[in-house]
Amino acid sequence: MKTIELIVPCYNESDVLEIFYREVSSVMQKIENYSYSFIFVNDGSSDNTADIIKRLSEKDEKVKFISFSRNFGKEAAMLSGLSYSSADLVGILDADLQHSPSLIPEMIKAIEEGFDVAAAKRTDRVGEAGLKSSLSQKFYKVADKLSEVEIDDGAQDFRIMKRKVVNAIVSLSEHNRFTKGIFSWVGFKTKWFPHENRERAAGETKWSMKKLFRYAIDGILAFSNSPLRFPFYAGFLFSASGVILFLISLALKLICDLPMGLAYMGAIFFVGGVILISLGIIGEYLARIYAEAKDRPHYIIDETNIKK
Ligand code: UDP
Ligand code: MG
DSSP states (O other), rough: OOOEEEEEESOTTTTTHHHHHHHHHHHTOTTTEEEEEEEEEOOOOSSSSHHHHHHHHHOTTEEEEEEEOOOOHHHHHHHHHHHHOSSSSEOOTTTOOSSSSGGGHHHHHHHTTTTSSEEEEOOOOSOOOOOHHHHHHHHHHHHHHHSOOOOOSSSSEEEEHHHHHHHHHHOOSSSSHHHEEEEEEEHOOOEEEEEOOOOSSSSSOOOOOOHHHHHHHHHHTTTHHHHHHHHHHHHHHHHHHHHHHHHHHHHHHHHOOOOOOHHHHHHHHHHHHHHHHHHHHHHHHHHHHHHHHHHHSSSEEEEEEEOO
């Protein structure tokens, strides 16, 4: 009998957890040759998510859980689940049932057929607010262009992976974790499943505009060095135009005896702007180097029933 574990990041999901547990359990019970279990990661919820998970774990030994001491974010929740997992196959899915559990049997079949990863790819963005959805589409386009790995707009966290893939992901110790980039970076043979995003079964989205914005910046900087190259090109351009401006102004001075003040001012503005932009970008990277150097743990566990 092979084993499969499903990691479920949960942040204030008390409205939906029991529906999730029932629906996914009924799908999993029908899968032959695999014994399943859940790893619910309570990401510092302020509602009674933790109590519900604990109650489930008391009446069902298939329910394992990890409970954080505060909200560390979905990336940290997924990482803790992956590093505490031990099964042959490991899946990740959202607690809100937007990821259709009915896809799991097909995903497992794909892995039996020789794929290392079976992952869902979004075909639409149903059930998401308009502005957020169009902003995130733009973000993925920019991130994909700038970064060294392929970052697909539709790729979801909803996936099932072989143990070797999980081990590879856990072995990356970086702190600004952008899991979508990491999934793509580790490689492996992946089968993509078209997947229509369902409406949230209950509760509401946990991503505020602010969280999404930070996520976008992290995503771009974590997998790309091109922002670092920008000030070089901009600086080159601006300095060159500064020199040209100066020469024009000098010529005007020599030919028509016009004062040169404007040329100096333009040049100073340009150079000042370039320096500021460069400093800003270097600062962003420095902040990240600082975070890596501190080497803090990604999360703090308050309580768990998993023995590592
Ligand atoms: N989530 C989490 N920590 C957070 C935010 C979200 O563990 O800080 C979980 C949340 O409980 C859900 C999943 O991540 O299971 C996806 O979140 P949500 O459904 O709010 O995002 P959306 O589907 O709107 O993108
Ligand atoms: Mg959701």
